[in-house]
Amino acid sequence: MPRLTGVALVTGASSGIGRHLVEGLAARGMAVAGVARNADRLRTAMDEVAAATGARTLAVAADVTDRASVEDAVGEVREQLGPVDLLVNNAGLIDEYEVPVWEADPDQWWDVVSSHVRGGFLLCRTVVPWMVLRNRGRVVSINSGMGARGVAEYSAYSVAKTGLMRLTESLTLGLEGSDVRAFDVAPGVVDTPMTRAMPKWANFTDWTPPEAVVELIAAIAAGELDQWSGRFVRAGKDDLDVLRSTTPEDASRQLRLAPYGDADPLA
Template sequence: MMSSGRVALVTGAGRGIGRIIAVRLAEEGFDVGITARSVKQLTETAELIKQRGRRVVVAQGDVTSSGDVSRVLAGVTTALGPVDVLVNNAGYLGRYGSFADSEPDDWWRVVETNVRGPALCTRAVLPSMLSRRRGHIININSLQGSRSGGTSAAYSVSKAALMRLTDSIAAETTGSGVVVMDLSPGLVRTAMTDDRPDLGLLPAEEWTPPEAAAGHVAALVSGRYDALHGRFVHVSDDLDSLLPRTAAHPDARVLRLVPAGPDDPLSDA
């Protein structure tokens, strides 16, 4: 294991994808701050990180609370140093069903968790990253944000909003040394997906192992793929082949409203 002397903060790190990402970053030489709402689950993740020989800070909190986010960041930076990598992994799927049958408070909780959470965490770490002219922010996103339909409008809306948040922050930070990207982990079997109504109908090949997402996170924060700044990356992507393809198309893998043709007024917008 190489020692990077760098610090990562992973939200939603108590279980599932977040836990595996946090452990993988420890294997890559990062000291890791981990946060989630369950202290018990965080403690289990922390033990795995310690087994990799890295320092870890457990900071229980709710990413939708600005007070909690400030406290988490203070605890991590005091013990480990400034954050070099932020992985906004904490997310909430909500209840399946139509928008007409949705419960408004639960619907809004999905949006708050998936958009307000990453916004607060990013806002907390960004000034330090900008002053040091280095940092990586990985927002765990979903293709559901670019598709219509589905069984959770709140989730789709939140992930589309997260794409726009990534795009906006990327535009502000271009050339600053701070790199921001979306990463879709694919369809991963976790506690969050166990309530899918079509769970028994999905073939085995539809599922992606969570280790694949962790491997992509490790690659994206290595610096080798910083040219993908502001882009949407999928776990199935071959990153080396994606680089030249996105370089040739400025609007590739970003959220855009595409004009309907040359006479569409959007063409000149």
């Protein structure tokens, strides 16, 4: 297990993929701050990780969609642990019901989009300036294959993850020339309370091991996949050795319109 240094901030840290990431990064030597809305559950999770790994942890209750809450949370992390070296935007909701767009509840639909896109934006807006000042940092947004294609029954989640992919690319373009990088990481289908609650995954058995997600993000934190900045990688499918040895070209693993043929004027 490679050793890491510095401070990681993981949102949605009290359960699921976020909880796995907190423990995996802590076990590799990082001080880890966890952010989530449920203060009691978050504190319990972070205390358990500290006891299991001996790492420094910090529980910071915050709503990632609230600007003041995010700014206060990041300020507390910086004061208690130091500047953030790795930001993982993991928090986010899922569509409550598997229904087509016109049957979705408007408020819940928008809450899903906001939790991912506004949440990711606010964390980047608050954390990245400090990374730029230090010329050091990595940003990971937990994404999904649903962001790369239309999904009838999970339209809000699909729209949100597409938005995150655009945010990552825009962030990367703005960071050109610096040693701050941004990535989209799709975890695959990890066995979590969220996926268990989705009818789409009923009777599913080919789960992605959470260790594969941790390993991929640890490689990003270590600077081993910098050539993939601004692009989409997938835990459990992408081979880490291949990623390390491959430099993607053109718009590979980025969102683009596919041309209809050689005569397409937009190609």
